[in-house]
Amino acid sequence: MDLPSERWIALIERGKCPFQDKIKRATEKYNATAVVIYNENKTEDTIFMSQEDSEVLSVNLKKVDGEHIKRLLASGISVKMTISIGKKYTKEATQSNISKTSVLFVSISFIVLMIISLAWLVFYYIQRFRYAHAKERLARRLASAAKKAIAKIPQRNVKSGDKELDSDFDQCAVCIEGYKAHDVIRTLPCKHVFHKSCVDPWLLEQRSCPMCKLDILRAYGMQVSTSLLFDVCIEVYLMKEN
Ligand SMILES: [Zn+2]
Ligand SMILES: [Zn+2]
Structure with missing residues (x-):
């Protein structure tokens, strides 16, 4: 050899x-x-x-x-080989590797959870904002419709000899007082009578007769969608259109 x-x-x-x-x-x-x-x-x-x-x-x-x-x-090639001391493989090193991995895993899980929570929070606040916005717009639409309806309700001055001055005629249900001559009164489509100054603020707010709950918007053929969901859907649709 x-x-x-x-x-x-x-x-x-x-x-x-x-x-x-x-x-x-x-x-x-x-x-x-x-x-x-x-x-x-x-x-x-x-x-x-x-x-x-x-x-x-x-x-x-x-x-x-x-x-x-x-x-x-x-094949006749001489091979040069260098042997150097590598990293010592011990149980501690493995354990520290495992603990590093678990720390990494916990950190990643935490970050993912944080991102999910944040996304949910953002989504929740967007929905809340959209809902509040829709509610506000609906209130504005209802108020403007109520104003138009109120303008259509007939009004007149009470004159001497009118049936409203009779002692057995119903009082104004809002202020619980009888009618006097020269009072301005309104007669709703349900034939209920009130002082104009009493019933106008009520109708602007409630849009219904204080006595029989008759919807004055419906009575004058004014349909306003009161569904907030519908409103939000329209908003989303408009955003898509843009
Ligand atoms: Zn009154
Ligand atoms: Zn009524």
């Missing part, structure tokens, strides 16, 4: 005999400085072997790496 004159590393296939015998033979008989052993079995990629009772440095390689070096050597 032609051995190199300088320091050299022996490449050994795992084989069947014990590692220590092979290492001993390579170092004692052939004067190798270190030994690299590779697995000839593809199914088990890594060889675990005890180094405690050996004074010779031995390194384990995967089958593919070992065979690659073997091919290079077979």
Whole structure:
């Protein structure tokens, strides 16, 4: 066997005999400085072997790496190999890795939860704002419709001899007072009579007769959708149109 004159590393296939015998033979008989052993079995990629009772440095390689070096050597290429001390693989290192992973996992979960909560909050406030806006617009529409309806309700001055001045005629249900001459009164479509100054603010707010709850908007054929959902839908539709 032609051995190199300088320091050299022996490449050994795992084989069947014990590692220590092979290492001993390579170092004692052939004067190798270190030994690299590779697995000839593809199914088990890594060889675990005890180094405690050996004074010779031995390194384990995967089958593919070992065979690659073997091919290079077979074709006459000299392979320079440097063995350096790597990271120590300990149980503590693994545990710290696990704790790092769990911290990362918890952090990511927390961030994801925060993002979901924030998105929900933004969505909630947008909906709330939209609802409030729709409610405001509906109130404005109803008030303007009520004004138009009130303008259509007939009004007149009470004159002497009118039936409103009779003692058995109903009082104004809003102020609980009887009618006097020169009072301005309104007669609603339901024929209920009130002081103009009493019933106008009520109608502006309630849009119905204080006595029989007759809807004055409906009575004058003014349909205002009171559905806020409908209003919000229209708003969304308009936003899409834009
Ligand atoms: Zn009154
Ligand atoms: Zn009425």
